[in-house]
Amino acid sequence: MKIKIDEIIVLDVETTGLNPEIDRICEISLLKFKNSNLIENFTTFINPESKIPSNISKLTGIRDIDVENAPKFEQVAEKIYDFINGKILLCHNASFDISFLKKEFERTKKYNLPEIKIIDTYLIAKKFFNFKKNSLHAISEFYKIEGTEHRAEDDAKKTFEIFKIFCRELGKIYRSISLNSLFLFRYQKNFFLKRIIFDINQIENKIYLKKVILEKIEKALNEKREILIKYMNMKKEITERKILPIEIINENGVKYLIGFCQLKKEERKFRIDRIEKII
DSSP states (O other), X not given: OOOOOSEEEEEEEEESSSOTTTXXXXXXXXXXXXXXXXXXXXXXXXXXXXXXXXHHHHHHOOOHHHHTTSOBHHHHHHHHHHHHTTOEEEXXXXXXXXXXXXXXXXXXXXXXXXXXXXXXXXXXXXXXXOOSOOSHHHHHHHHTOOOOTTOHHHHHHHHHHHHHHHHHHHHTTOOOOOXXXXXXXXXXXXXXXXXXXXXXXXXIIIISOOHHHHHHHHHHHHHTOOEEEEEEOTTOOEEEEEEEEEEEEEETTEEEEEEEETTTTEEEEEEGGGEEEEO
């Protein structure tokens, strides 16, 4: 299967933390590819208007001195808006990058996230492959794709290389139906349709963590009280679990709730994006 998109823009951001409500973008890379050729590169540090935590500097190598004279997001917002407006964006773990980008646009009080479509290599990996871990680092190591970790431009380049490999691998099994449904595959065994290209509304509704659920968990944590959740397991079965929340953790870009499960009578880990409802 050939990549049939005339242009695709690969996005990666580095941030001062994991919460787009309080943390900021400190580096962004937008790479525009046409027929697999890089034709435009917009990569820059962003002044986050706050100190970069030491753990983030250790992870990314980005220091306060690197960003102190960099443009603030509002100063490059128009360029970024024009760069991506109406385009297809390729990301790895789009819910992270897009949530930060959307919040930064909102802070300008002049721009909102423009109309875009999104392809997520994290979701492709999760739905069609069987990697031990679906992180960008793990998949890059598996395919021996080199580059500096946790730097926006190198991570964007790795994402595009992974995307090309995925297209080749999936092309051996699946047949592209049309340009408009480039990643709408029919799984022949179970006749199950799987989509991995989304418009922004689908991203917000189906991929992002459900904000209301996260807020309820955080409230229960603060109040140290039990909650009753409807949880979808690996077999896509919905069960009710009464748990006492202990903490929220992040592993490879995925948020988990650690809690004491009354059903199992032990401490368990629950993917927050699999919590369907809190009763």
